[in-house]
Amino acid sequence: MGTDFDYSPWDFWSVASEEEQDRQHAVRGELNARPGHDVADGCFVSEKASVHNDELVLGPRTYVAAGVYTTGSVRAGRDCSINVYTVVRGRVEIGDAVRIGAHTSLLGFNHVMADPDVEVFRQPLTSKGIRIGDDVWIGSHVVVLDGVTVGDKAVLAAGAVVTRDVPSGAVVGGNPARVLKWRVPREQPGPARGGPAAFADAVRADAVPVLDRCFDGEFFVDRPGAARTIRAQCDAVEIADLLLGTAPPQLPADLQRHRLRDWQDPETGLIGTLGPDGTQTTAGPGFTDPDAGYHVLAVGYALDLLGSALPHRIRLLEADLPAELTALPWGDRAWHAGHWVDILGTALHRNGDGAEELFGWLLLNADPATGMWGAPSLPDGRLQIVNGFYRASRGTFAQFGIPLPYPERVIDTVLAHARDPRVIRPDRQNACNILDIAHPLWLTRHTGYRAAEAEALAATLLNDAVKHRVPGQGFGFHPSRTPPGLQGTEMWLATIWLLADLTGTADDLGYRPRGVHRPEPAPPRPARGMTIGAPVSGSGSTRHGSS
Structure with a gap:
């Protein structure tokens, strides 16, 4: 198989030779023979990728380039691209039309380190999973940690370290990642317009x-x-x-x-x-x-x-x-x-x-x-x-x-x-x-x-x-x-x-609470004599929305 396609497979099905396409059909057949694997027609998975999944589902026209390393349960929708040397491990769900840049890591698992007397590698793993919405652009060298959900139409800027959920339509960057601006104005906090x-x-x-x-x-x-x-x-x-x-x-x-x-x-x-x-x-x-x-x-x-x-x-x-x-x-x-x-x-x-x-x-x-x-x-x-x-x-x-x-x-x-x-x-x-x-x-x-x-x-x-x-x-x-x-x-x-x-x-x-829910401390008040009364522990109150 040509090395150009391994590293840039986007035009494979339109320009590759019949022999090269036959070989890719064979790769797909080999993957689908594994339990829990379902690679749709029109996908490309480089033979130079390391695919070691318990479950792998790839929707139509999804591409996996050379050097990609996948483990665990990975499910991706249609028209996704996983660029070179990307790591996708643990439990990761990827929506439709998601583009993932090179050298990115989606790590849908974590090490337990609760006991300082036990070496970390001897402690169990946990997995909350990562969920990526539709039409998301993930730049190069991004790290997404376990438990994160990325909303639809979000953008993760190159080099971002994403430690918590990303709102739909947000552009985030930095370490840890924060909202920089909004790709989709209607998703911005506040009403749809204005x-x-x-x-x-x-x-x-x-x-x-x-x-x-x-x-x-x-x-x-x-x-x-x-x-x-x-x-x-x-x-x-x-x-x-x-x-x-x-x-x-x-x-x-x-x-x-x-x-x-x-x-x-x-x-x-x-x-x-x-x-x-x-x-x-x-x-x-x-x-x-x-x-x-x-x-x-x-x-x-x-x-x-x-x-x-x-x-x-x-x-x-x-x-x-x-x-x-x-x-x-x-x-x-x-x-x-x-x-x-x-x-x-x-x-x-x-x-x-x-x-x-x-x-x-x-x-x-x-x-x-x-x-x-x-x-x-x-x-x-x-x-x-x-x-x-x-x-x-x-x-x-x-x-x-x-x-x-x-x-x-x-x-x-x-x-x-x-x-x-x-x-x-x-x-x-x-x-x-x-x-x-x-x-x-x-x-x-x-x-x-x-x-x-x-x-x-x-x-x-x-x-x-x-x-x-x-x-x-x-x-x-x-x-x-x-x-x-x-x-x-x-x-x-x-x-x-x-x-x-x-x-x-x-x-x-244009407003600021001044009553029960005021943000500032209440002003000091003059003393009004000694406190007397009855204890509070006999109350039988139950919660009914008085926050």
């Missing part, structure tokens, strides 16, 4: 219609037909502040301020729920009422935005705080435990109290391996600890402006969690789960650790998030399952800002 600025213009134009839709003439409701809730009043205030810079125009601002202030119990400082007729129920003792607990956050921040404040001190604990914190269900319900830490931290901040005991416990009990509290569970993976971390850190380290104990481990944990399709697949996303990824990455961005990976993830999630909007109605909390409402709209708008800031496009939005 980017974040156009998205912000659209949601700002929708602000009054969204609020009108959720106003029953006297109170705000989360969505038409829903019951009246105190949270809905607060979400309306947050949305109006974000998009209009004013109080919701459906009611006089003074009325909204007085209503929120009057709902606080002067004895306990807590805020009970609303009954069906709009009358208020009394909050349970301490923080045993989950809605009343979240009202510490929602009402307090809504009053901030309305230029006011809670009139009364919030009663907290007279029990042993470290013991109460230890008793929270960190082992199997870390979100639940983080929920109460968020409330405790916020109440301490609102009261102007010191939080030394709370921070002392959190610092001593953070897991150095994950940077978080609690442990992953088999049913949920890392969901509980990541979501619990957001709540616990929001009300403490973020709200008080105190550095986290293990920020790099937090990034590792969040990025690992973000590979779980149960959480990030667009049709399974909900506002809590994506916010609880975005905020920890934003809070730790100053480290620069794995910044390119965090930015690429943020770009992908941002592109998904803006598509959840329903014009004229806002966002559903779980867009594929729940109709648009105030809670979903407020949370998604805040999440979109965090993701946009991670990608460097937040200024184009």
